[in-house]
Amino acid sequence: MPTIAQAQENAAISADQSDPRKLEWMLGSPPPAHKIIRSTDSDYFSFPKLRWTVCHFRQLTPTVGVSRGLGAPVPFERKIDPSIDAITFTPLSGGKDMSFAESFSANYADGIVVLHEGKIVYERYAGCLDDAGQHGAMSVTKSLIGLMGEMLVAEGTLDETAKVGALVPDLADSAFGDATVRQVLDMTTGLAYSEDYGDPNADVWRYSAAGNPLPKPADYTGPRTYFEYLQTVQKEGEHGIAFGYKTVNTDTLGWIIALTTGKSVADLLSERIWSQMGAEQDAYFTVDSIGTPYAGGGLNAGLRDMARIGQLMLGGGVINGKQLVPTGAIDRIRAGGDKAAFAKAGYALLKGWSYRGMWWNTGNANGAFMARGVHGQAIYVDPAARMVIARFSSNPSASNTVNDPISLPAYEAVARHLMR
Numbered sequence: 001m002p003t004i005a006q007a008q009e010n011a012a013i014s015a016d017q018s019d020p021r022k023l024e025w026m027l028g029s030p031p032p033a034h035k036i037i038r039s040t041d042s043d044y045f046s047f048p049k050l051r052w053t054v055c056h057f058r059q060l061t062p063t064v065g066v067s068r069g070l071g072a073p074v075p076f077e078r079k080i081d082p083s084i085d086a087i088t089f090t091p092l093s094g095g096k097d098m099s100f101a102e103s104f105s106a107n108y109a110d111g112i113v114v115l116h117e118g119k120i121v122y123e124r125y126a127g128c129l130d131d132a133g134q135h136g137a138m139s140v141t142k143s144l145i146g147l148m149g150e151m152l153v154a155e156g157t158l159d160e161t162a163k164v165g166a167l168v169p170d171l172a173d174s175a176f177g178d179a180t181v182r183q184v185l186d187m188t189t190g191l192a193y194s195e196d197y198g199d200p201n202a203d204v205w206r207y208s209a210a211g212n213p214l215p216k217p218a219d220y221t222g223p224r225t226y227f228e229y230l231q232t233v234q235k236e237g238e239h240g241i242a243f244g245y246k247t248v249n250t251d252t253l254g255w256i257i258a259l260t261t262g263k264s265v266a267d268l269l270s271e272r273i274w275s276q277m278g279a280e281q282d283a284y285f286t287v288d289s290i291g292t293p294y295a296g297g298g299l300n301a302g303l304r305d306m307a308r309i310g311q312l313m314l315g316g317g318v319i320n321g322k323q324l325v326p327t328g329a330i331d332r333i334r335a336g337g338d339k340a341a342f343a344k345a346g347y348a349l350l351k352g353w354s355y356r357g358m359w360w361n362t363g364n365a366n367g368a369f370m371a372r373g374v375h376g377q378a379i380y381v382d383p384a385a386r387m388v389i390a391r392f393s394s395n396p397s398a399s400n401t402v403n404d405p406i407s408l409p410a411y412e413a414v415a416r417h418l419m420r
Contacts, residue, residue: 013048013396015105020052020128039214047396050375054110054136054394055128057286057300062213064293066283066301067270074278074320076304081121081418084114089413092349092405103410107376107403108395110135111303115311115388116418125303127394134281134300135392138373141285141299142250144309145265146358148272149185149253150329158260160185167256170227175235176252183239184256185357186337187249190237195246197374197398207248211288225288226251226295242344243337243355247296250358254295266293277312277319279305297373303392310379310388313369329357334369334383336361349404362408366415374398378407385415 016022024035037044037052039060045053057063085101104112110129114122129135152158158181165177179189194202210222210229223229233248254265261268266285274283283301285293308319313333317325337356347353352363361369366384371377376393389411395403 015108015126018048018051018108018396019126020048023048023052025049025052026056047394051108051110051394052128054375054392055133057136058134058284062287062291063284063300064264064266064287064291065270066266066274066285066299068279068282068305069270069275071275071278073280075280076115076307077119079116079119079121080123081116084122084414084417087410087413087417089409092409098406098410100410100414103406106406108393109376110392110394113303113307113388113390114414115307115390117386118311118315120304120307121418122414129303129392131304132281132302134283134302136297136373136377137299137301137306137392138297138375138377139247140306140371140373140377140379141295141297142247142358142373143371143379144269144273144299145250145254145257145295146185147309147313147325147329147333148257148265148268149181150332150357151272151325152257152260153181153185154326154329154332158256164252164256168252168259170231171252171255174231175233176230178235179239181253181256184249184253186243186341186355187245187358188240188243188338188341189246189249190235190239190241191244191246191248192234192236193246193248204247211292211294213287213289225290226292227255227290230255241341243342244345245355250296251294253358254293264293265295273309273312273324274305276322276324277305277308279308281305303390306379306392307388307390309371310381310390313379313381314383314386314388333357333359334361334367336363336369339363349401349408364412366412368411368415372400374400376400376403376407380411382411382415385419387415387418389414 037049087100088097090097110127111125153160160182162181164179165172175191183189195204196202207229211226281302286298312319316327317330336354339354342354354361359369366382368382371379376395378391380389
């Protein structure tokens with residue numbers, strides 16, 4: 001991991017200066033030694049290398065596919081609105097107004113697709129990405145796992161009041177044992193687990209080490225799979241009291257889904273959604289050493305297909321005339337969660353927000369809700385504006401607190417423009 005000083009220095013490099021094509025990462029046969037990125041390098045996912053890595057995970061680590069099936073893709077209609085780039089807004093941090101075009105580079109975006117009434121009205125790519133490429137969705141993955149969990153609850157396949165220990169006996173003695181499925185879905189579990197990416201001693205790094213599929217050092221004695229690590233998580237406080245954003249909840253839900261359905265999250269996602277929604281590309285998950293998909297953040301996909309997920313949510317579970325997810329599951333996500341529980345997490349920029357089914361609800365007048373991932377990944381759904389924004393990004397900072405001051409007012413500005 002780079003030091004804080006190194007991170008600050010790297011962050012001063014603009015999106016244009018850090019463009020992986022200009023830096024010529026991994027070009028040549030073979031690439032020059034100083035331009036090679038290996039998954040065994042400690043900085044392979046540090047800025048500016050991450051601007052290449054986010055589009056090339058399957059070249060660096062084992063993966064499992066999410067098939068789009070054998071049917072033909074269902075292309076989006078296009079009605080490009082060239083005035084979107086000129087839309088202006090005031091960042092939450094203050095200062096001078098910014099245009100939507102300027103916000104693209106300011107947040108190190110690799111691609112943005114805007115849908116209005118199901119049609120593409122804006123599409124732009126940069127960095128490592130183009131319309132045929134794939135990109136890490138990071139924690140946007142959580143929202144797809146949450147969607148499948150809510151789907152199973154709505155269908156009566158999964159009891160949201162059931163205790164996790166009853167569904168996953170291996171977790172009976174862990175912190176999750178006496179938590180309900182609903183508490184896992186809404187991340188109101190009381191866990192002794194730190195997800196501070198800026199702290200090199202945080203639990204999230206031990207979890208990452210457990211899930212790393214590459215051979216462990218000879219002196220490594222910790223858990224070697226996601227399943228093994230989840231069994232070690234201890235309880236802190238009470239379940240159901242406060243929201244706490246912790247990735248281990250999503251991988252626990254992934255385990256619940258696998259045991260409930262007999263299918264991995266990769267296979268279930270393919271069967272129920274990806275192969276049914278007219279996707280253009282297969283997707284894939286990164287996996288641990290025994291091939292378990294990383295439910296907490298391992299999905300990689302094409303940007304238009306992520307927009308399709310947003311359109312599915314906007315359509316109440318319907319896309320291309322097909323009901324893929326029960327309306328009740330979408331309605332529960334759109335309704336949001338417990339605002340008082342969410343407020344206890346202390347997100348200064350997200351006052352009035354809530355969390356439900358692993359989706360973030362803005363609480364704004366338009367009823368907008370979204371999926372969010374580190375380094376700027378997003379699916380933003382605005383029901384009032386009939387708008388979806390899907391974005392892939394490689395922001396130097398993992399924290400959304402860095403890009404939110406620009407991203408959130410930019411999304412709202414586009415919504416206002418489309419509602420005129």
